[in-house]
Amino acid sequence: xxxxxxxxxxxxxxxxxxxxxxxxxxxxxxxxxxxxxxxxxxxxxxxxxxxxxxxxxxxxxxxxxxxxxxxxxxxxxxxxxxxxxxxxxxxxxxxxxxxxxxxxxxxxxxxxxxxxxxxxxxxxxxxxxxxxxxxxxxxxxxxxxxxxxxxxxxxxxxxxxxxxxxxxxxxxxxxxxxxxxxxxxxxxxxxxxxxxxxxxxxxxxxxxxxxxxxxxxxxxxxxxxxxxxxxxxxxxxxxxxxxxxxxxxxxxxxxxxxxxxxxxxxxxxxxxxxxxxxxxxxxxxxxxxxxxxxxxxxxxxxxxxxxxxxxxxxxxxxxxxxxxxxxxxxxxxxxxxxxxxxxxxxxxxxxxxxxxxxxxxxxxxxxxxxxxxxxxxxxxxxxxxxxxxxxxxxxxxxxxxxxxxxxxxxxxxxxxxxxxxxxxxxxxxxxxxxxxxxxxxxxxxxxxxxxxxxxxxxxxxxxxxxx
Amino acid sequence: xxxxxxxxxxxxxxxxxxxxxxxxxxxxxxxxxxxxxxxxxxxxxxxxxxxxxxxxxxxxxxxxxxxxxxxxxxxxxxxxxxxxxxxxxxxxxxxxxxxxxxxxxxxxxxxxxxxxxxxxxxxxxxxxxxxxxxxxxxxxxxxxxxxxxxxxxxxxxxxxxxxxxxxxxxxxxxxxxxxxxxxxxxxxxxxxxxxxxxxxxxxxxxxxxxxxxxxxxxxxxxxxxxxxxxxxxxxxxxxxxxxxxxxxxxxxxxxxxxxxxxxxxxxxxxxxxxxxxxxxxxxxxxxxxxxxxxxxxxxxxxxxxxxxxxxxxxxxxxxxxxxxxxxxxxxxxxxxxxxxxxxxxxxxxxxxxxxxxxxxxxxxxxxxxxxxxxxxxxxxxxxxxxxxxxxxxxxxxxxxxxxxxxxxxxxxxxxxxxxxxxxxxxxxxxxxxxxxxxxxxxxxxxxxxxxxxxxxxxxxxxxxxxx
Numbered sequence: 001x002x003x004x005x006x007x008x009x010x011x012x013x014x015x016x017x018x019x020x021x022x023x024x025x026x027x028x029x030x031x032x033x034x035x036x037x038x039x040x041x042x043x044x045x046x047x048x049x050x051x052x053x054x055x056x057x058x059x060x061x062x063x064x065x066x067x068x069x070x071x072x073x074x075x076x077x078x079x080x081x082x083x084x085x086x087x088x089x090x091x092x093x094x095x096x097x098x099x100x101x102x103x104x105x106x107x108x109x110x111x112x113x114x115x116x117x118x119x120x121x122x123x124x125x126x127x128x129x130x131x132x133x134x135x136x137x138x139x140x141x142x143x144x145x146x147x148x149x150x151x152x153x154x155x156x157x158x159x160x161x162x163x164x165x166x167x168x169x170x171x172x173x174x175x176x177x178x179x180x181x182x183x184x185x186x187x188x189x190x191x192x193x194x195x196x197x198x199x200x201x202x203x204x205x206x207x208x209x210x211x212x213x214x215x216x217x218x219x220x221x222x223x224x225x226x227x228x229x230x231x232x233x234x235x236x237x238x239x240x241x242x243x244x245x246x247x248x249x250x251x252x253x254x255x256x257x258x259x260x261x262x263x264x265x266x267x268x269x270x271x272x273x274x275x276x277x278x279x280x281x282x283x284x285x286x287x288x289x290x291x292x293x294x295x296x297x298x299x300x301x302x303x304x305x306x307x308x309x310x311x312x313x314x315x316x317x318x319x320x321x322x323x324x325x326x327x328x329x330x331x332x333x334x335x336x337x338x339x340x341x342x343x344x345x346x347x348x349x350x351x352x353x354x355x356x357x358x359x360x361x362x363x364x365x366x367x368x369x370x371x372x373x374x375x376x377x378x379x380x381x382x383x384x385x386x387x388x389x390x391x392x393x394x395x396x397x398x399x400x401x402x403x404x405x406x407x408x409x410x411x412x413x414x415x416x417x418x419x420x421x422x423x424x425x426x427x428x429x430x431x432x433x434x435x436x437x438x439x440x441x442x443x444x445x446x447x448x449x450x451x452x453x454x455x456x457x458x459x460x461x462x463x464x465x466x467x
Numbered sequence: 468x469x470x471x472x473x474x475x476x477x478x479x480x481x482x483x484x485x486x487x488x489x490x491x492x493x494x495x496x497x498x499x500x501x502x503x504x505x506x507x508x509x510x511x512x513x514x515x516x517x518x519x520x521x522x523x524x525x526x527x528x529x530x531x532x533x534x535x536x537x538x539x540x541x542x543x544x545x546x547x548x549x550x551x552x553x554x555x556x557x558x559x560x561x562x563x564x565x566x567x568x569x570x571x572x573x574x575x576x577x578x579x580x581x582x583x584x585x586x587x588x589x590x591x592x593x594x595x596x597x598x599x600x601x602x603x604x605x606x607x608x609x610x611x612x613x614x615x616x617x618x619x620x621x622x623x624x625x626x627x628x629x630x631x632x633x634x635x636x637x638x639x640x641x642x643x644x645x646x647x648x649x650x651x652x653x654x655x656x657x658x659x660x661x662x663x664x665x666x667x668x669x670x671x672x673x674x675x676x677x678x679x680x681x682x683x684x685x686x687x688x689x690x691x692x693x694x695x696x697x698x699x700x701x702x703x704x705x706x707x708x709x710x711x712x713x714x715x716x717x718x719x720x721x722x723x724x725x726x727x728x729x730x731x732x733x734x735x736x737x738x739x740x741x742x743x744x745x746x747x748x749x750x751x752x753x754x755x756x757x758x759x760x761x762x763x764x765x766x767x768x769x770x771x772x773x774x775x776x777x778x779x780x781x782x783x784x785x786x787x788x789x790x791x792x793x794x795x796x797x798x799x800x801x802x803x804x805x806x807x808x809x810x811x812x813x814x815x816x817x818x819x820x821x822x823x824x825x826x827x828x829x830x831x832x833x834x835x836x837x838x839x840x841x842x843x844x845x846x847x848x849x850x851x852x853x854x855x856x857x858x859x860x861x862x863x864x865x866x867x868x869x870x871x872x873x874x875x876x877x878x879x880x881x882x883x884x885x886x887x888x889x890x891x892x893x894x895x896x897x898x899x900x901x902x903x904x905x906x907x908x909x910x911x912x913x914x915x916x917x918x919x920x921x922x923x924x925x926x927x928x929x930x931x932x933x934x
Contacts, residue, residue, distance in 0.1 A: 047706040048827020055828050080706055082826050173674050185652055205673060239514040239547050262729065269736035269838050287819050288828060289840040297847040301813050307811055308852055311804045312859055318800045319863070329793040333785045335566020336915065337778045337805050344774055348767050351755050359549050361522050361755060373756040380764040383774055392779055396786070448803065 022049050023056035030057075030064040038065065039073045047080045054215055055290045056084060059092045066090075066325060067097050075104035078113070084288060087116035095124030103133060108263055111140040135443040148234060148248045149227035150340060152257035156188035159214060161197050166210035168200075169362035172179060188247055188255055189218050195253040223250050227256055231271065234264045285310065312442055314339075314448035321456035328466045330397050331459055336404045338455055341385060342417040342447040349374050349421030357429060364430035365444040367423050382414030398424060409454035417447045481559040482660040489516050490523035498525075505532065506540045514547045522552060522757045526559045533557075534564050542571035545580070551755060560645035562591030570600060571794035574621040575730055603861050612734060613717045615701060616694035619724035624654035625712075626681060628664050635667075655714055655722055657890055662720040663691055691716050693722055700736065701731045777908055781806075788923035795933045797864050798926055801856065801873045808852060808877060809914040816841050816888030816931040818908060824896060825931035829895035834890050841889035842882060849881030868932040874922035884914045 016049065022045055024042040029038040042050055054062065066074045066089060078086045078101065090098050090113060102110055102125060114122050122141075126134045136154065159168055168187065169251065200220030208217045212314030224247045227235065237246060238261050245260040285409025287296055318325065318335065325331055356362040362370060394400050423441050425435035459466055489512055494659060496505040509517055521529065533541045545553045545568065556781065557580060569577055569592060581589050581604065589608075593601045603621065607773060610616030626635055635654065645921050656665040665685030675684045691714045693705065705714060705728050712727040754763055778804065785802065792798055823829040829837060855872025861867050888910050892902035 019560065034609040047703055048828070051827050069580065085826075085828075092591075156655070172670065201672060203639065203754050206636055238512055238640055265732055266736075269733075287822075288826075289819065289823060289837065290828070293843050293847070297844045300844065301848050301851055303815075304808065304811060304848060304852060305855070308804065308808055308855060311807050312856075315800045315804050318803070322796050322800075325799050326793065326796040329796075330786075332792050332802065333782045333789075335799065336785070336803050336919075337775065337782050338909070339803050340778050340806070340915075341775055342773065344771060347768070348770075352756065355754075356756060359552075359755075360513070360518050361552075361757070364518070370756065376760050377764045379769065380760070381768050381771060384768055385771060388772070388775060389779075419870070444807070448807075452803075 022053040024052045026065065027057055027061050030068055031062055033064075033068055035068050035070060035073075038068050039070070041079060042069075042073070050077065051081050051085060053082070054089065055288070062089050062092050063094075063097075063400050066093055066101065067435060070328045071100045071104050074101045079105065079109055080441060082288075083112060083116050085290075086113060088288075088290075091118050091121050093122065095128045099125045099128035102137070103129065107140055107153055107257065108137070110137055111143070111150055112145070114141050115145065143227065146231040146271070147227065148229040148259050149256065151234070151263040151267060152227075152248045152259045153263075154257040156258050159189055159200075160239055161189040161191060161213065161215040161218070163189075163213055164210070165205060165208045165212050165217070168214055169205060169210070185244065187214075187259070190255050193252075194255060196222065196247055196249050196255040199247065222247065224255075225259070226251070231267055234259065235268050238264055307441060309444040311448070314452065315447050317449050317452040318456065321452075321460060322464060324456055326462065328402070330393075330399075330402055330457055331405070331455060334375055334393065335452060335455060337389060338399065338406065338410050338413060338451040339444075339448045341389075342413045342451050343444045345378070345381060345385075345414050346417035346421035346443045346447050347440065349418040350425060350440065353422050353425040354435060357425060357435060362426070363434070364426045367426055370422045370426060371419055373417040375383060378415040378418040381418075382411040385414060386411035399466060401462055405458045405466070406455060409451065412455055413447060413451040416450050417443070420446055430465050471863060472630050475589040483804050486674070487834075488523075493710040494524055494528050495531065497535055500531075500535055502537060502540075505535050506537070509536075509540070510881055512558050517544065518548050518552060521548070521556065522755070529556050530564075531569065532563075532879040533560055537823055538567045538571050541568045546572065546576055550579060550583050552757075553759075555755075558585050558588050562595045564589065564593035566592045568598065569604070574603070574607055574620055574724065577604055578617055579612070581608045582612065589845045591608050613698040613738070614694065615692050615696040615726050616723065616732060618701070618727045618730040619694075619715045620730075621724040623725050625722065626654055626656055626667075628656040628658060628680065628682040628685070630656075630681050631677070632672060632675045632679050632681055632684070635681055636672060636677070636810055638816065652711065654681075656681060656727070657722050660719075661722060662690065663716050665689060666714065683816060689714065689723075693724070695720070698734055701726065702735050705731055746857040749821045755826060774908060777912040778915070781912050781919065784916050784919040785923065788919075788927060790928060791927045794930065795869070795926055797860075797869055798872070798922060799864075801860065802919060802922060804856060805873065805877050805880060805918040806911075806915045808856075809880045810911045812845070812848060812852075812881050813884035813888035814907065816844075816885040817892060817907065820889050821872070821902060824892060829893070831893045834893055837889045837893060838886055843886040844880040848876040848885075852881060853878035866933060870926045870928055872929060872933070873922060876918065876925055880914060880918040880921055883917050884910070887913055 026043060027037075046054065046326055054065070057065070069077065078089065081089070090101070093101075102113065105113065112186060115124070117125070121386075122337055126138060129137065140149070140152075140154075145151070159171075183409065185202055187200040188196060189200055191197050198220050199222040200218045205215040208214075223241065223243075225234070227250050229237075229248075233338065243261065245258040247258050248256045250256055268397075289296070337392050351364070357364070385410075386407040389410050392402035392403075393406050394403035397403075424442060428435040441465060487536050488880070490817065492508060493505075496508055521532070523760065524532070533544075536544065545556065557568070560568075565588065572580065581592070593605060596604065607616070607619075607621075614616070624639075625640075653668055654667040654669060655663060656667055658664050662880070665687050666684060666689040667681055667685045671684040675681075690708065690710075692701070694715050694717050696704075696715075706792050710728065714722050714725050717723055754766060756763070801883040820829070824831070853874040853876075857870035859870075861870035864870075891909060895902040
């Protein structure tokens with residue numbers, strides 16, 4: 001509905017492609033300062049288009065959009081965006097406005113957001129928050145994302161154990177609006193020291209006498225976890241227990257909040273995905289193309305420059321055998337093939353080991369078992385690939401010994417690649433390293449070196465047959 | 468607690484490493500046929516150790532374990548395992564036993580499991596199930612995993628809209644045991660044709676008059692989705708709406724079940740993870756090292772054999788320039804470096820494009836925008852990498868023109884790699900292909916070819932300077 005463009009589309013087509021450039025309409029509405037129209041327009045966009053429109057407006061408009069909206073709508077908008085985009089937007093806001101929006105978010109999302117902001121902005125926001133709120137936020141952000149304390153929500157239904165059934169029902173009924181966004185399957189009961197003593201399934205209220213204390217219908221001695229419980233144990237807990245959430249307590253048994261299954265699932269899959277990207281050396285933080293150019297270039301380059309040094313190290317093997325290569329130049333055609341194929345076989349083995357480690361199907365000490373399993377696959381696949389490359393070499397070059405050299409080299413290098421690829425993640429894990437982060441680069445450097453050494457070493461030994 | 472080993476460990480050490488080889492104890496208990504002891508032992512194991520123990524026992528014992536356990540416990544055990552391991556176990560069971568266990572599972576997990584079984588076992592299980600149950604399972608498995616129909620649970624609280632509040636409360640109270648595993652925040656109300664007419668938040672029951680029909684306190688005209696809603700739309704729905712679940716209806720508006728946010732999150736992240744593995748050409752189904760050797764070898768080889776053909780194609784460029792290479796053998800040292808580094812830069816661009824596509828931050832038509840963003844990063848990183856490799860070449864070889872050739876080649880090939888890596892996923896998506904599946908291999912083949920061509924073509928043009 002651009003003013004300059006006549007409305008000629010039929011309404012059906014419009015509903016499919018309502019606005020080709022939603023950021024223009026967004027800026028227009030933000031400039032007009034009409035909170036209601038702006039909110040209605042954002043609601044009409046899909047989540048993807050909201051993110052798109054915001055990513056294409058400039059920083060001044062980010063601020064106008066977020067401050068024109070009501071704080072509730074602004075908070076709602078931010079939670080739909082990816083974490084990096086949300087942090088980017090909030091970083092550009094005045095601390096007062098940012099604090100007002102942060103106050104509207106559930107506590108686990110507050111912690112996530114503040115963890116992604118610039119340190120200066122975080123302290124400015126904490127200053128702008130009311131003291132009690134700032135204290136609570138500070139406590140939450142003290143936990144990292146991969147322990148229970150970093151994933152919990154504080155917004156739970158919490159009653160003293162002496163509360164009467166009727167009073168609980170009245171509180172619920174009077175505050176229905178406030179509780180709408182809560183997870184209201186359970187209430188949590190505490191003693192006078194705020195220690196968790198029971199869990200109350202809300203449906204138990206249906207069958208209870210109204211004058212009894214809720215302690216009579218609670219589940220006593222409920223399962224709970226410490227705030228410092230690591231993510232792996234949380235995953236195990238929700239795998240074993242069919243709960244939607246679990247209460248979290250501090251060292252003194254005081255109730256801090258609840259960790260929901262959702263939050264654990266999300267962190268678990270995000271960790272798995274990041275692990276894999278890391279193992280391939282691809283990640284350098286979450287890049288979006290709207291970030292500043294030099295930041296993007298620097299992040300990518302940090303990994304590329306390590307990789308090129310490793311590559312140069314491997315290529316040094318070729319330099320040692322220059323004389324052989326000069327005499328049998330056909331070998332040069334096969335060096336990149338051997339290098340790439342071995343890297344590929346090795347990465348398959350890395351992927352299987354990482355998966356089996358994460359499923360608990362293999363222990364870090366079972367190196368021999370994994371090695372035997374990998375060698376058996378390596379024998380078959382190495383033979384198949386070696387034979388194929390040998391045939392190609394013979395057909396192209398005519399010299400059967402060239403085929404023999406490259407085929408045998410690829411066979412043995414496939415064995416080496418799967419052996420390293422399969423066992424290195426176990427070894428790294430066993431000695432306390434992140435198996436994801438180093439497997440990929442380590443693997444390709446070593447298999448490149450071995451591959452070049454095998455091809456050129458074999459060729460040197462058989463040089464008179466190859467000439 | 469192996470009978471042959473004296474109990475000498477102190478209890479503390481035992482609780483840390485309760486049994487080094489849990490599969491031996493598992494086989495022992497299964498052979499003894501004591502369901503209770505077996506169930507208790509499995510409960511004492513972590514989820515990882517359950518999976519490990521089962522993966523290390525033979526097929527005969529799989530069967531003994533699953534049939535010795537009660538069907539409830541067997542179903543519970545299976546749902547903790549990875550899908551491929553669970554399917555493997557159920558495939559080895561007699562159809563009667565398998566059917567009894569399947570009947571105990573929630574409907575979305577039934578559908579998942581049956582989708583992973585052998586076709587023969589599926590039809591045998593369907594025959595062994597009661598007719599009504601078999602029909603329902605058949606309906607569910609007709610949907611694929613990535614539409615609402617394949618993700619829904621049928622186990623929901625469902626009442627006719629004329630039911631009285633008091634009757635709903637009585638039903639809940641009488642069947643409390645059966646409903647324990649249900650998601651009981653909402654009940655769903657249908658008309659006489661089983662069409663969805665309303666949603667009843669259970670807490671509304673707390674404040675309702677017992678003789679009113681539930682229709683009086685329901686949310687009328689609730690949001691619902693069709694059974695054929697694709698995963699992408701489900702993700703959008705839960706991004707936009709703060710619900711734990713959404714009712715799903717067929718073409719006639721009949722209520723089929725509920726899709727939970729959990730199930731959508733799980734499928735979404737699994738899809739994202741698989742996409743990435745696919746884009747790197749690593750996946751060939753979910754491999755576990757307990758699978759038969761030839762299956763594992765074949766799956767890995769299917770991808771490796773495509774890749775080696777692509778590699779040979781790229782290497783053919785080297786063959787064309789053999790004469791140049793023979794004269795300036797030092798170039799051979801740099802060919803694998805150029806190939807590997809360009810692949811790496813290109814994969815970074817692929818990863819960013821896939822991420823931006825999945826977040827909706829870029830549209831498949833915005834090729835030029837992405838290309839400009841990539842070229843600007845490529846100019847910086849290509850210059851840095853090119854300079855580095857040029858310096859290495861000059862220091863090692865002494866000929867500044869060798870440095871010029873490899874540096875310029877790497878500079879331009881980095882530009883080519885990020886341009887292709889950034890835009891190919893958009894292009895594939897635009898023309899209806901899965902952007903994940905082909906980006907990686909396509910990219911490396913083309914960048915290898917271009918890289919070899921650039922190095923050797925430049926060297927040929929400057930041959931007299933290089934000699």
